[in-house]
Amino acid sequence: MTTAQTLAAGLMDYDEAIQTYDPVLGLEVHVELGTVTKMFCGCPTDFGAEPNTQICPICLALPGAMPAVNRTAVEYAIRIGLALNCEIASWCRFARKNYFYPDMPKNFQTSQYDEPIATNGYLDVKIDGQTVRVDIERAHMEEDTGKSTHVGGATGRIHGAEYSLLDYNRAGVPLVEIVTKPIVGTKALAPQVARAYVTALRDLLSSLGVSDVRMDQGSLRCDANVSLTPAGNPLFGTRTETKNVNSLRSVERAVRYEITRQAALLATGTRIVQETRHFDETTGTTSPGRSKETAEDYRYFPEPDLVPLAPEREWVEAIRASLPELPWIRRARMQADWGLTDLQMRDLLASDAVDLVAATVDAGASPAEATSWWSSYLGQQANVRGVALNELPITPAQLAAVIAKVVDGPLNTKIARQVVDGVLAGEGEPDEVIAARGLAVMSDDGALHAAVDEALAAQPAVADKIRSGKLQAVGAIVGAVMKATRGQADAAKVRQLVLSTLGVEG
Amino acid sequence: MTAELTRLGASALAEAIASGQSSAEEVTRAHLDRIEAVDEAVHAFLHVSTESALDQARAVDRARALGDAPVSRLAGVPLALKDIVVQAGVPATAGSKILEGWIPPYDATVTRRLVEAGVVILGKTNLDEFAMGSSTENSAYGPTRNPWDLSRIPGGSGGGSAAALAAFEAPLAIGTDTGGSIRQPAAVTGTVGTKPTYGGVSRYGVIALASSLDQVGPCARTVLDTALLHEVIAGHDPLDSTSIPQPVPLVVDAVRRGQADGVAGMRIGVVSQLRGKGYQAGVLESFDAAVATLAAAGADIVEVDCPHFEYALAAYYLILPSECSSNLARFDAMRYGLRVGDDGTASAEEVMSRTRGAGFGAEVKRRIILGTYALSAGYYDAYYGSAQKVRTLIKQDFEKAFTAADVLVSPASPVTAFAIGEKVNDPLAMYLNDLATIPGSLAGIPAMSVPSGIASDTGLPVGLQIMGPALGEERIYRVAAAFESAYVAAHHRSVPDAAPELEVGVR
Known part of the structure; x- marks a missing residue:
């Protein structure tokens, strides 16, 4: 106009x-x-x-x-x-x-x-x-x-x-x-x-x-x-x-x-x-x-x-002494403690995730893991369900427990998401979900070796490429193993196993 | 027998009930009968609570039959409640058409204390509409008549309570005093009434006239009975944040001291400004005699000067209307009381306006208009602000006076009871009735009226006002009791006992 x-x-x-x-x-x-x-x-x-x-x-x-x-x-x-x-x-x-x-x-x-x-x-x-x-x-x-x-x-x-x-x-x-x-x-x-x-x-x-x-x-x-x-x-x-x-x-x-x-x-x-x-x-x-x-x-x-x-x-002075940390000061402290960029912090704020991240960190998770979970995977889940983040039926403590299992090894990220899905679906605490769904990273080395051998045998051309030093080809074998184990293997461990089986330095 | 019961005072009745000489029910019936016989002529009551009064009395009798100690020194004694104090389930009008038919769902703190003390509430007494007046002629339900002379006013606003005492319809009554509404009616009916220190008695459940001045107080025919009632109703109440967190003054002991020891060694100040011009000759004569009686009883009489009292009436008639214009805003037909003009087309504002136009009387409207004007932007400082300054000066006058005297005295009312209709069209003349009582109201100090005698010029009772410093109730009761004892000793009967027997059922 x-x-x-x-x-x-x-x-x-x-x-x-x-x-x-x-x-x-x-x-x-x-x-x-x-x-x-x-x-x-x-x-x-x-x-x-x-x-x-x-x-x-x-x-x-x-x-x-x-x-x-x-x-x-x-x-x-x-x-x-x-x-x-x-x-x-x-x-x-x-x-x-x-x-x-x-x-x-x-x-x-x-x-x-x-x-x-x-x-x-x-x-x-x-x-x-x-x-x-x-x-x-x-x-x-x-x-x-x-x-x-x-x-x-x-x-x-x-x-x-x-x-x-x-x-x-x-x-x-x-x-x-x-x-x-x-x-x-x-x-x-x-x-x-x-x-x-x-x-x-x-x-x-x-x-x-x-x-x-x-x-x-x-x-x-x-x-x-x-x-x-x-x-x-x-x-x-x-x-x-x-x-x-x-x-x-x-x-x-x-x-x-x-x-x-x-x-x-x-x-x-x-x-x-x-x-x-x-x-x-x-x-x-x-x-x-x-x-x-x-x-x-x-x-x-x-x-x-x-x-x-x-x-x-x-x-008045007693009231002054009891004032909580002001939100922007708390936020600045958290951003520094958590090592977030301004953009990351703004995203957390925009999705009202700051308190949830803080609570998850308080429950033992690392700030990076907590931030990542709340802003990506759980953010998507909230969107799908059309609810606010804090209305998702998972507590920061439950999430921290799942994250701990990833850090300590029994779960990988992919399985951890399945555990979180189970919690969101009302199947109980993370341990109950893991038990009921039979979820855990495969730790049976024998079975893993067998799966690796099988994948290498199935793709001899790829195996040759790796042997000749084309390490980017490892992914195809790892993918096949992960698929064969329904994701329950630890991908990093599989990669190492593939390389050591073929006698190649990672 | 029943006729004799109504001649007894509250303390005597309480003793008779406690000793089993009379039942509380008997005492209550005697007073209900008396009301039935004389109130058509006196019109002290707007509502008589026959059934609930008898229920209360029977409860006192049952407790006694079970061997329980009396719940108070007034258990079973009947009382007349000014119809500006709410009692759950009993109509409350404040003397106004705008509240006609309203039944409060709650008890005032004073009402609750009375009921808990076993005091039997006979009913609600007449008053000037919203306590605005000095004659009870402003009641929307017709005037109350003075038992001393039925063609005369009983004072106001608490004319109903005072007349009920003087007509022997009740031995105790509750009044409220904003500028003199306890003391002036007491004076012109030959009864006793106290306005306690501001904050001494809870105002919760007392329909507000002017919040910074209103005070509930006890009324009776003797100083002792007034003191007994005072102790029942006084004391801190968290529901009234202006009530004073102080122990109840021991006024009954003070009365006994006054009766036994007189006023020896007390300094009694006569306020120069509260006599002379505007005071009836018979009133001044009675007052001078009272001062002489007090001197004879051992008091040192001193003259005190309170120069700012001259401005008290003017300040009062700015502060009171200002506060009442706001306090009375709630009477708007939305939630209770009268509703006029709700014809389905009128807006809420129009219904409010019509209802207030129809429901308030002329004096109420006059004061709402005055107050609205006084608080208006551009006038506030000149009117309300200046009046508050005068109020401070008056307080200072009192403070100074109380360094020279333990109590101050004056006539409680400048004139004896005047004829019904005499001043009804002259608001200023009406306002002058509170000339002597208003300074004490503005200062928030305790003050009471005791009968000083009968005026020689009119043959009607005169009241002696006794004022004390804030929280100085014990002093004024002591002086009042000493004076009453000396008066009875000299005249062989008290002033209220000299009130004419009403010709029962005849006007």
């Missing part, structure tokens, strides 16, 4: 947009904490329960009920703050964010406002070998709302719905909202930076054990703020906030789309409307949310039902 055509479609070519405008990003990530109970009451937080079964007077906001803070949620928030290099407040409060909405039982959200638990941190993210530091403005605690299901409309959104169903199971589930400072200067990389940031944050939160970080289940949600400013202009333009960005890929697509959409508007002299937009996963486009006639005034004030939080320094 020509520029005129794309502009007419409301979009500017991405490269052109980036040449004309500098994108500025702001990312707000909501993470549902994996506490057993809710933020202000004792109700369970399990996902997927029957609607309105995980509720009590407090999270339903019955008259007279009042909140009490979940200490574990505060601990998790501090963990997140510390892992993001933030300062932890020595004294902070919750506030009430007042607005009416049917899925919010109190008609105010208990949320930290101007006194967040964690401030001024950063997260370094890598893109194509380059490190981008994303500054963190704040991480604060709040509670989730209930869930509305709008029935009868075409879009599943509230407009046009006949009626709405309310499920308060999620109401009061603890959330931490992590807000970046404006991310500037990323230019063409902006969509990738957004994705890399959310990816790094997801991995970090996962390693901290504070959330299951499932974007598909809404336990990690990202709102992407995007604005454009003419290239080189230090003043920020008007931003839009895109919601419903429910996967890492969508983060990148949504940012990219907003850049091209806003650029097209600006190029035609149209002002950007400050608004909330809704990302459509199917079309990869954003559309305006419900427009607000006037700016919402949330009438924040300090929550009088809760006493201020004053985390003792000793507690």
Whole structure:
């Protein structure tokens, strides 16, 4: 399409947009904490329960009920703050964010406002070998709302719905909202930076054990703020906030789309409307949310039902001391320990194999063997079955046991795959598979000698070639022996045997 | 016999039940009969729990028959519960149409403590809607009448609880006090009521008006009975994070000390700002007499100055509406209570709006509007922020005053009970009823009202307010008990005993 055509479609070519405008990003990530109970009451937080079964007077906001803070949620928030290099407040409060909405039982959200638990941190993210530091403005605690299901409309959104169903199971589930400072200067990389940031944050939160970080289940949600400013202009333009960005890929697509959409508007002299937009996963486009006639005034004030939080320094330091190795540091260490190239490491990461490899190494396998198994043979098996690697019915310990038998001799790689197949087929532990299938490298030298002699006799021309020094011909004899022994011989040993039988130096 | 039982106080009834002289069932029936006889005229109760009260009483009797020791010093004694404290299975209205028909599925912590102590809950008492008022005229279910004069108000918001005591319908009652809703009704009905230190009694299950001010407290006709009830309901509750993790004050011992030793050596401060303009002559006369009585009982009387009290009412009427505008947002027809206009075409927001329009009374709407305005962007600092600063200054006034005095005293209400309808169209005049009680509410200190006598100009009871420093409950109970003893010694009967016998069944 020509520029005129794309502009007419409301979009500017991405490269052109980036040449004309500098994108500025702001990312707000909501993470549902994996506490057993809710933020202000004792109700369970399990996902997927029957609607309105995980509720009590407090999270339903019955008259007279009042909140009490979940200490574990505060601990998790501090963990997140510390892992993001933030300062932890020595004294902070919750506030009430007042607005009416049917899925919010109190008609105010208990949320930290101007006194967040964690401030001024950063997260370094890598893109194509380059490190981008994303500054963190704040991480604060709040509670989730209930869930509305709008029935009868075409879009599943509230407009046009006949009626709405309310499920308060999620109401009061603890959330931490992590807000970046404006991310500037990323230019063409902006969509990738957004994705890399959310990816790094997801991995970090996962390693901290504070959330299951499932974007598909809404336990990690990202709102992407995007604005454009003419290239080189230090003043920020008007931003839009895109919601419903429910996967890492969508983060990148949504940012990219907003850049091209806003650029097209600006190029035609149209002002950007400050608004909330809704990302459509199917079309990869954003559309305006419900427009607000006037700016919402949330009438924040300090929550009088809760006493201020004053985390003792000793507690904060104990949490700091208990932080796990951060995932990228752990990865760098593993890559070095395992001797992997960047490309190999990226492949492992892409297939979510790092933890499996690490566990297999921990169970005694060499990093090279473990890496090779998970990234090639088991990767194929997972593909065939259409499951994730960690959903394959084989444990790192089982794989390590198989690998050990290859290293120690009783199995060769080919038989080892048959053992793994047996484990995957549910035939039991590796030893049980070996016993049941009668798999083992042939160690009976007499039988092997006989097989070699037989193969040489069957192919006298090849035997002559070997004798005359054409060692590459050995393969044909080895192949025949392997075939005759149904793969149970050790190929290296067969090769040696062939050479020694013919009196040739290997 | 039953009529005599209703004239007894809680401690006497508890002793009669514990000794087997009366059964708890008998005592409960006597009070239910009294309610049946007089409440049509008084209208103290919104709901009478006849069956559950009798069940509770019989349980106390059964335990005694089995030889069990009484579960508390108030086992089997009946009580009237202000209808802003929830009790599982019993309708709760908070005096509002918006909650009509709602039956709470859970007990407030206070309710649970009462039930565990074997206190028999007779029913729920009337109040100004969501405790907003000083006359109980703002109840959506009609006003309560003052047993001293049925054409007059019983105070508010806890007029129902106070009137139930003064009408001998119950020997004990629970009130809640945000700006004076225990103390002012106690004053104008000639009964006793205490607002404990903020955080002294759990607010869990108490329908919130202004969270930073609300406090549950005990009410009775004598200081001792009030103290006995205080010890039952007080104490830390993990469900209310603003409740204080401190032991329950030993107020019953303090009462015994006051009865035995008076107030010898105590310094009692008279607050200059809480007298004079706006106070009825008969009230001041009774107050001065009370101070003289305390001096005669051995106290050193000192004058204390609290200059910022002048701004207390203004600060209070910013903080309270701000908090209540948010606390009352939950009444939206989505989960419980009234639902108006759900005609299949209206949106949820429209139903919320219609329901709130129909379900809230004028005073509630006035305060929600005031609070919404005060918290709005651009006004917050000028209103809510400034009010919080005034609150700090008032606390500092009290701290300074308590270096010069052990307790402070003032009239609890500037006037005696006024006529029903007299101030109903003048909110500012109504707000002035809490002139003397609001400073203590803002500071979160304990304060109580005990009858100081009968006003010579109106012939109606007057309340003496006694205020102590935070957690200083024992001091105020000691002074109250000493005063009550001296008053009874001088007048040969207590103020509540002078309340008129109601002409049963006749208005």
